[in-house]
Amino acid sequence: MIELSQVSKVFNPGRHNAFTALHGIDLSIKTGGVTVFKGPSGSGKTTLLSVIGCMARPTTGRIFLDGTEITGLPERFATLTRRQTFGFIFQNYNLIRGLTVLENTMIPAYPTGRNYQEIRQRALELLEKLKIESKVPMKVEHLSGGEQQRTAIARALINDPAVVIADEPTAHLDTELSMELLEIVNDLKNEGKTILVASHDPLIFESTAVDRVVSLRDGKMIDQETPR
């Protein structure tokens, strides 16, 4: 359960280039299910996701995660929460070049202090589930777009997060690969994970897997719809 109350985010406050990315957002997201944030670029989708994901602090307002306030946490603790609760899939995949698929997948687990073999086992399982186990020893720059995407998904899942956050996951994928992605998202949903997606791709927000669509424009929520 994620609750936002009156969350605003201003970049460069008090300066001439001050820019308000979010305006007093009130939102409550239930555990489980897929929520899509839609809206044109610059509407504040990404900022909203990074505020929810403990990556950036809101300028005003409060955020609760399962009833605990996480708004004012210093970075040391915000990082812990983020690592334990959220998995991130970025628009450009953001894999680290020069490292193998396996290494890239394991990266978020390194600082947790979990046993290496255990992490490796978990990464191999995930990669197998995502059907790219044959690419395990390959460097990521030699992968196709879809394979990179899957590696990024495996990386997001390595710490077994309750919430998966994806920012424009289909931006660089063709229709076929996008459909495959939706299947994966659907599987994750069935595993009970909460999935938050920012996208302006109709393929995503019109998909049957989506439980809720939130529209944003100029940093404000304009309407919420629940397709089913």
Add this chain to the structure above:
Amino acid sequence: MRRSSIYLGFSLSCLVALGFLCFIYPHLSAEQYDRVLAEQKRVVRDLQLTDLCLFSEARYTRNLSQADWHAPFQDNPMAFDTFPSGSLVRPTVLLADDTP
């Protein structure tokens, strides 16, 4: 093989090598050096020598402890005629005292 294991293995073997060189090899070769040292000491005792033969470029640098103090410029630490030792050998405290 984990990279850290490879690195730790490398470091450990370096450490062992270094430990061998610093602590074990000196003992192994001690006898040979003791013999040389004993011989050197015998010559020193026999001939009543006072200095090592390290700086022999000028007569007053050969026996540093027996300097006879009549060579020109020799008190000057930058003395050109004894350039390397003249400038590297510590100047006299008397000279050093004059410098503030």
Add this chain to the structure above:
Amino acid sequence: MKWLDRQRCLMDFTLSCVWRRKGKNLGFLLVYTLIIFVVCSVIFFSNALRRQADAVLHDAPEMIVQKMMAGRQELMPLAHQEDIASIRGVRSVEPRVWGYYFHPATQTNYTLIGRKDFRHGDDAVEVGQGVLRTWGAVQEDKLYFRMVDGKALDLKIAATFSAATDLVSADLIMMSQATFRRLTGMPDQFATDFSVRVRNPQECTTIAEKITGIVPGARPILREEIVRTYSALFNWRSGYMIVILSAAILAFCISAWDKATGLSAEEKAEIGILKGVGWGTSDILGMKFWEGMTVSLAAFFAGVIGAYIHVFFFSAPFFEHALKGWSILYPSFRLRPEVNLFELAVLFFLTVVPYTFITIIPIWRVSVTDPDLVMRQG
């Protein structure tokens, strides 16, 4: 355990990154190793010489008494021998007859020693190995000298000092006292100085004081002082070398600073990704710590082992000239391999500590990259 697992994982990651940029990192490692190698060689070499001097001079005469007149060294009248010997606590007083001989052909100074009980007769000499190497044109085992009155004198090489004693005997030419006096013109009633053996070394100072009272212008030189001066000398020399080398160390530190500050866009983006996927500032700091540590340790080991081999197996050929002086006559000797933790700690302080401190701030700068940066770029 958890802590250990975490550190090893960070190390894994760091090593992957370092290995990925092999060329750049190996170049850096090489320079780092070279600096440690040179500084370490200086420290090993000068400390080994210092220990050697300490050990060898342990058997030198406890006291040398020179005679000074008007600030210049004079020949010591043999008449004083009895006076000094009668001081209580003095075991023996022996006149030393020695001097220098300049050989114009090779521009070299040799040390002449005249001995009363010279075994090989009046027309022979016993020489150090260095003399054989440098005198030039040693024919039929004969050395040609020019006497004080300008006449020539040729002496047969009857024996040589063993190569093992080169460190003390390389430039010695030993002959009978009569030949020495004939060659140099030193009068019969004089010696160069006296060597004094003392019963109880603790009383050296008192005896030296008494000697200055008996012999006008006496200048006693104690063995303790000689040893002490040599210690200071090697400290001074190695310190001087390090001051000279500090320019290199400084240059290296600047390049380390530069390396840590001037991260490529790719490296910066990587740190952004790491922060994005859940690494905290302390994790990045930890990762970078291991990066510095792995490189430093590798350089340290390679540099120290290299320096050890350089100094103790090959007698420091790279800079023996600078440390030993510009003698034409190098003694050849091998130093006793001995290293203590202190020397390694000093080395560590001179190289790894500045490197670490210099890189703290640049590393911190990259480590505090905002985690949402990677989202904003999208």
Add this chain to the structure above:
Amino acid sequence: MILSPAIIALEAGAVLAAGYAAYASAMAMQIIQGWDIASGSEQQLLLEKKTYLISTIFAWLMAYQIISLFLFSYTAENLHDLFVGAMCAAGSLNVNDYGYPTLVLKAFNCLLCGIWLIVNRTDNSVADYPLIKPKYKLLIGIAVLLLIEAIFQTTYFVQMKADVITSCCGMLFSETEETVAGGLAALPSYPTKVIFYLSVLITLRVGIHHYRTGRAALVYSLSAAWLLILSIAAVISFIAPHFYELPGHHCPFCILQREYHYIGYPLYLALFTGGIAGLGVGVIDRFKGSPSLHAAGPLLQKHLCLLSMIGYMLFAVISVYPMIFSDFRLEGY
């Protein structure tokens, strides 16, 4: 000034350490003035980022302090043959008035850096950073001491003059010059032994009590502090002579040498671990009033208490070893 590599190293290190400490304390000043945990302003975010830098600097300073403490005493040891009458480090430290003060300051700063790291650890373990202001005030104090230490050390080395062969006239040594034989006043061995081992036992007893019940933290800390001072006296009085097997040799530095198998290193490291961790228990106790530390504080105290007891136990075991396994008896001296 003697230009030896060790002195250059120590001086370069001291300049770097003092410089970084000054830099850290400038930032500490900003933090003390501008800290507001509740605010999400950029100013506050920047200050939070700076805490990482300061923590890193101090972690390194701590490591530096420990090595430099050993290096300093070893340098003094190494230089003793340059001074008339100095038999070991105790003598070289006596060549001028700055030797011993520098050593004491170094040891003291080492303790303080350790305590600061403990406070920092405690503070970082809870989200509202309750100790932030006292922590950074302490830091400024430490920085000042580090600066003084650097000045003392420099003065010590600058004023140091080796007694070497110098003058061309008269005697080379001057009989008016006082020698630097540094005898250390040692407490009588037998009573010190009794008091020391009794104190160890009492400290351990209090420690076990604290570990079990979580009470008497202050008592443990005080007894640990007392034991720290007593231990140094004990090293001089009877522990070191037992290692030397010489009743008159009380030098606390020679045990760091190879002749005694570097036994001084584990001995002093154990002592410092015991002392720093023991003092840490008390310092945390002082701040336990803060509500958010109610859970984390006592747990950390327990760990520190255990660490401290292990340190002291190790120290005691090492000190007992030569008494049991050697024929040498100190009684009567």
